Amino acid sequence: MKRFVKMIVFALILTLTAAVFTSALADSKARSLDDIKAAGELVIGVFSDKKPFGYVDENGEYQGYDVYLAKRLAEDLGVTLKLVPVDAPNRVEYLTSAKVDIILANFTVTPERAEVIDFALPYMKVALGVVSPDSALITDVAQLAGKQLIVSKGTTAETYFTANHPEVKLQKYDTYTETFNALLDGRGDALSTDNTEVLAWAIENPGFTVGIESLGSLDTIAPAVQKGNESVLAYINEEIVKLADEQFFHADYEATLKDVYGDAVNPDNLVVEGGVID
Amino acid sequence: MQALDVLLKGRNLARLLQGLWVTLSLSLAAIALSVALGLLVGMLMTMKNRAIRAFCRLWLETIRIVPQLVLLFLVYFGMAKAFDIQLSGEASAVIVFTFWGAGEMGDLVRGAVQSIPRHQTESANALGLTRGQVYRYVIIPQTVRRLIPQAINLATRMIKTTSLIMLIGVVEVLKVAQQIIDNARYDALQAAVGIYGVVFFLYFIVCWPISLAAGRLEKKWA
Numbered sequence: 001m002k003r004f005v006k007m008i009v010f011a012l013i014l015t016l017t018a019a020v021f022t023s024a025l026a027d028s029k030a031r032s033l034d035d036i037k038a039a040g041e042l043v044i045g046v047f048s049d050k051k052p053f054g055y056v057d058e059n060g061e062y063q064g065y066d067v068y069l070a071k072r073l074a075e076d077l078g079v080t081l082k083l084v085p086v087d088a089p090n091r092v093e094y095l096t097s098a099k100v101d102i103i104l105a106n107f108t109v110t111p112e113r114a115e116v117i118d119f120a121l122p123y124m125k126v127a128l129g130v131v132s133p134d135s136a137l138i139t140d141v142a143q144l145a146g147k148q149l150i151v152s153k154g155t156t157a158e159t160y161f162t163a164n165h166p167e168v169k170l171q172k173y174d175t176y177t178e179t180f181n182a183l184l185d186g187r188g189d190a191l192s193t194d195n196t197e198v199l200a201w202a203i204e205n206p207g208f209t210v211g212i213e214s215l216g217s218l219d220t221i222a223p224a225v226q227k228g229n230e231s232v233l234a235y236i237n238e239e240i241v242k243l244a245d246e247q248f249f250h251a252d253y254e255a256t257l258k259d260v261y262g263d264a265v266n267p268d269n270l271v272v273e274g275g276v277i278d
Numbered sequence: 279m280q281a282l283d284v285l286l287k288g289r290n291l292a293r294l295l296q297g298l299w300v301t302l303s304l305s306l307a308a309i310a311l312s313v314a315l316g317l318l319v320g321m322l323m324t325m326k327n328r329a330i331r332a333f334c335r336l337w338l339e340t341i342r343i344v345p346q347l348v349l350l351f352l353v354y355f356g357m358a359k360a361f362d363i364q365l366s367g368e369a370s371a372v373i374v375f376t377f378w379g380a381g382e383m384g385d386l387v388r389g390a391v392q393s394i395p396r397h398q399t400e401s402a403n404a405l406g407l408t409r410g411q412v413y414r415y416v417i418i419p420q421t422v423r424r425l426i427p428q429a430i431n432l433a434t435r436m437i438k439t440t441s442l443i444m445l446i447g448v449v450e451v452l453k454v455a456q457q458i459i460d461n462a463r464y465d466a467l468q469a470a471v472g473i474y475g476v477v478f479f480l481y482f483i484v485c486w487p488i489s490l491a492a493g494r495l496e497k498k499w500a
Contacts, residue, residue: 028358048453049460056457058288084447093351097358099447174445177456180463181470204464260464 028098033077033231036101041082042074045100048085050176052200052260053106056085065256066104069123069223072248073102073239087175089154092117095226102232103224108156108194110219118227120236121275122220123249128157129195130212131183131202138190139211144168150188152179157192160216183208194219196270200260220277237275244274281472284462297454298480300368304450305437308372312379312436313429319380320387334384341381347442349374354446367448371440379436386428390421423499430492434485452477 036042046066047054054064062070062083074081084100091107094100095117108126109119130149132138138147145167151157153172161168171188173179180201183191191198195213202210225232243249253267285291323334341349354370357363365373394417402412444453455477459470 026359028362028364048449049456051460051463055461057461058284058290058458060289060293085444085449085453086447087445090351090355090445093355094447097355098364099355099358175456177460177463177470181459184470201463 027096027226027228030095030098030226030229030232031101032229033235036079036232037077040079042077042079042102043082043084043100044070044073045084045086045091045094045103045105046070047087047105047176050106050197052256054104063256065124065252066106068252068256069249070102070104072243073236076239077235087154088152089174091154091224095224098226101225101229102236106194106221107224108219109222110156110159112159113224116227117224118229118233119222119224120233121240122222122272122277123240123275124196124221124270125218125272125277126194126196126221126270127214127218128160128192128212128216129198129210130190130192130215131198131208131210132190133183133186134207134209136189137209137211141165141168141212141215144190147190148188150179150182150191152176152193155193156216156219157194161192164216196257196261199265200257203260203262220272240275244276247273249273280462280466280469281476284458284466284469284473285476287462290458293454294451294458294476294480297449297451298484300448301437301440301450301452302484304368304371304443304448305375305440308375308379309433309436311372311376312383312432315376315380316383317387319384320391323384323388324391337381338385341378346374346378346439347445349377350442350446367443367446370446371443371448375436375440379432382432383429386425386432387421390424391417393424394420419499423496426492426496426499430489433488437485438481451480 031039046062046064048056048062050064052064054062054066057063067083070083071081084094086094086100086103086105088105091103091105092113095103103117106124107113107119109122113119130138130141130144138144144165147168148171149161149168150171150173151161153174158170158172161170171182173182176193176197179191179193182188184205190211192215195210195215198210199213202208223236225236249271250267250273253271257267257270285294319334319337322330325331350370353374354365354367357365357370398416399412402416407415440450441452443450444456449457455473459473462469
């Protein structure tokens with residue numbers, strides 16, 4: 001018994017130390033625009049397994065809608081580009097610990113996230129979508145009650161269902177690859193993430209349909225920098241406004257997303273030019 | 279077979295093998311450091327000094343209680359925030375895996391040393407062997423033999439656990455596999471299982487020779 005108490009006390013001390021150690025930490029100082037120019041290298045965190053936004057092709061090259069913008073940001077700044085692979089749950093950490101200068105990983109703007117990091121102007125807009133097998137198609141959220149819904153950790157889908165639909169059982173995975181594999185294997189009844197993502201996936205996966213095309217509020221997707229990194233934030237915003245003149249994001253859509261969505265989706269429903277949402 | 283087609287496309291196979299090399303080099307570095315440090319730590323653990331033993335105990339319980347992923351995050355992100363030390367994902371991985379391996383290895387060494395009956399030491403002393411000689415001829419040879427199965431178990435566990443380092447941005451074999459699967463997910467839907475199968479095979483051909491060599495050694499020294 002005494003031994004048991006001792007262990008409990010020990011575990012408590014350990015937990016407290018870890019908690020204090022991690023929570024009291026301030027952000028590690030991010031590089032300013034001048035630092036980046038001086039170093040000659042812009043470091044951007046992108047997805048490496050989320051086609052068509054950020055992925056690595058068969059030649060080992062990064063591609064996708066986000067990567068297209070990343071390349072342009074580095075080019076216009078006149079520096080080389082270093083891409084770092086990130087996953088949905090650790091995107092914020094990469095910024096707060098100054099591991100990357102910018103995150104361009106299909107990052108949905110939310111008030112919670114805006115408290116810890118700064119978002120630039122949006123370059124895309126999305127809502128949530130729910131995809132399920134045709135044999136048991138889910139067309140209404142009410143049908144999800146008590147069912148297993150597959151989501152990826154740290155995404156808007158997870159937050160939305162936790163807050164608004166506690167009756168839905170969430171099955172959470174760390175990476176996007178795992179979530180879609182789980183749906184294919186029949187480990188859950190449906191999968192929810194951004195509608196762009198599920199629409200693209202359903203087109204290529206016969207037997208699955210997006211029963212709910214737009215759920216929750218319309219969200220925007222924007223580049224993010226560390227809280228208070230004014231110079232880099234200003235640079236991205238200037239770029240996004242400037243690029244509207246050449247309809248850069250429509251070109252980006254043509255180059256990276258069109259193959260995936262085909263004619264089923266009107267680009268104006270996804271693409272945001274100059275950071276202006278109509 | 280879809281998985282094979284996908285793997286033979288572009289540089290996919292080369293990338294997968296590169297990923298395997300990342301997995302291997304990082305885990306072998308950590309294992310080598312763990313064995314070297316673990317032997318020292320094991321000796322410390324058998325000491326009578328209370329402070330040293332308490333410290334070792336704290337270390338051991340920490341690595342047993344805290345998941346490896348948390349340790350990785352603490353070192354990779356935490357060090358940057360707390361002390362502004364920017365470690366690469368690779369360096370963080372070796373640090374965490376060595377911290378883990380050396381602690382566990384130390385405990386294995388302690389167990390092995392203490393499992394040698396005390397009368398052997400006493401008999402050796404009675405025969406006039408010095409302290410150094412007792413270790414050299416009596417304790418260490420037996421300890422090493424008892425240590426091998428568990429040390430191998432630890433080593434293979436470490437190799438497999440390196441799959442976690444993809445979450446601190448290191449592109450190792452499993453991450454490459456996921457990237458390949460994702461890149462093919464619109465045109466080769468069934469490739470995932472096959473590619474994971476290949477990854478399984480790669481882990482197997484890395485871990486199997488280690489177990490095999492260990493078995494040989496054990497027999498040879500028995």
